[in-house]
Amino acid sequence: MNAEKTDIRSLSDDTLYDIRKQVVALHLTGEGRARIASKLNMSYSGVVKIIKLYEQAGNVVPQPAARGRKNGQQRLLTAVQEQLLRGMIESAAPSAYGLAYHLWGRDAMAMLVQQQTGIRLPLRTVSHYMERWGYASRQLQNxxxxxxxxxxxxxxxxxxxxxxxxxxxxxxxxxxxxxxxxxxxxxxxxxxxxxxxxxxxxxxxxxxxxxxxxxxxxxxxxxxxxxxxxxxxxxxxxxxxxxxxxxxxxxxxxxEQDEPEVESETVPWRHGKIAN
CATH class of the missing domain: 3.30.420 (Nucleotidyltransferase; domain 5)
Known part of the structure; x- marks a missing residue:
């Protein structure tokens, strides 16, 4: 039974870069694509793709591009908007901004975002922002x-x-x-x-x-x-x-009978202002 071929899509960037160098080195010695694929236990199409990338780049084996989206990419709110909204949440209750809530929660946050930015966030997305801003983090909420x-x-x-x-x-x-x-x-x-x-x-x-x-x-x-x-x-x-x-x-x-009575420790809190 033939060994399972290496799926280059599942490899780390460093491992993928090393394999690309091996493929290109064998290609430059005159090895055919089928033999390279057999020697390195790769699919024929994977070898073809690596050689094509090499030929397009000239005499440089291209470094693999970073995978996934960049930090902050495709977020619906800009950094400035996030800072403004966090400052508002940490400065007052929702009712201070004309919202029909006394406490903050997903619904109140969604209404504040729409009021201030015109952006209508799904509640699942609001949950992600709650986590990112620390309100629903495990450190504060369990x-x-x-x-x-x-x-x-x-x-x-x-x-x-x-x-x-x-x-x-x-x-x-x-x-x-x-x-x-x-x-x-x-x-x-x-x-x-x-x-x-x-x-x-x-x-x-x-x-x-x-x-x-x-x-x-x-x-x-x-x-x-x-x-x-x-x-x-x-x-x-x-x-x-x-x-x-x-x-x-x-x-x-x-x-709560089982909870130990622990005195609260006072720590600095820049209330209503968010550090850059």
């Missing part, structure tokens, strides 16, 4: 952890009544944003849907109530938020009289 915690909570509850929609709360201090000590508060449901808000001061007493009010206003469902720390729950109880109410919907919080 969908697997959210789903695990939500599933664990559901499995512990033996209730005849269905539970409200569950969300996992995350409070993170981003490493690259702002000139003040800021934070991102976010909530993720079991389907991985993310909503967040960038806030200029970490640990401010109004941050969490503001976020939770916005979450309830946007989702418009009965919500139960997991992952609240003991001091946060005590502060919320004093400030807001849980459960929160918006129209016909309510939001309540539960203390």
């Amino acid at each position: 969908a697997d952890q959210a789903r695990k915690k939500i599933q664990e909570f559901r499995s512990k509850k033996q209730q005849a009544q269905p539970l409200p929609e569950l969300c996992w709360l995350s409070r993170k201090i981003p490493p690259t944003l702002g000139n003040q000590a800021g934070e991102i508060i976010s909530a993720m449901n079991g389907r991985g849907s993310l909503r967040w808000l960038c806030l200029p001061s970490a640990g401010h007493a109004d941050n969490l109530p503001r976020f939770l009010q916005g979450l309830l206003g946007d989702v418009k469902k009965n919500l139960l938020v997991l992952g609240v720390q003991k001091d946060e729950l005590e502060q919320l109880t004093v400030q807001t009289s849980l459960p929160l109410q918006v129209a016909n919907y309510s939001l309540d919080c539960v203390l």
Whole structure:
């Protein structure tokens, strides 16, 4: 049985360049194309193509071109537009720009992009920008952890009544944003849907109530938020009289017993300004 021929399309650039040199060297000694293909275990058409490239380039074996698209190529937003939009997202809530949302999410981001640039992005593309800009990165958000915690909570509850929609709360201090000590508060449901808000001061007493009010206003469902720390729950109880109410919907919080209580570390955050 004949050995399988080498598929040059699957080779690395360096290996492909070496094979091209071998093909050209044998060609220059007078070897026929069929014999070259047999010696190097290549397809006849592959040898023909390499020799043709050599003949077109003269006495230089062409270096293989870089494969794939260049970084930033075919993006719908320019670098200037991306910087503008990120600055807006990190400076204020969607409602500050006349959008019908209290928190940022895929829908709010898509509406902001269309408002500012006239470009209508598919939601899948918005997800890619969320990841690229760091809002949905694993460093700040962990969908697997959210789903695990939500599933664990559901499995512990033996209730005849269905539970409200569950969300996992995350409070993170981003490493690259702002000139003040800021934070991102976010909530993720079991389907991985993310909503967040960038806030200029970490640990401010109004941050969490503001976020939770916005979450309830946007989702418009009965919500139960997991992952609240003991001091946060005590502060919320004093400030807001849980459960929160918006129209016909309510939001309540539960203390995450398994989460270690870790004090937030304050780091610099150039709030609302994006480094070049």
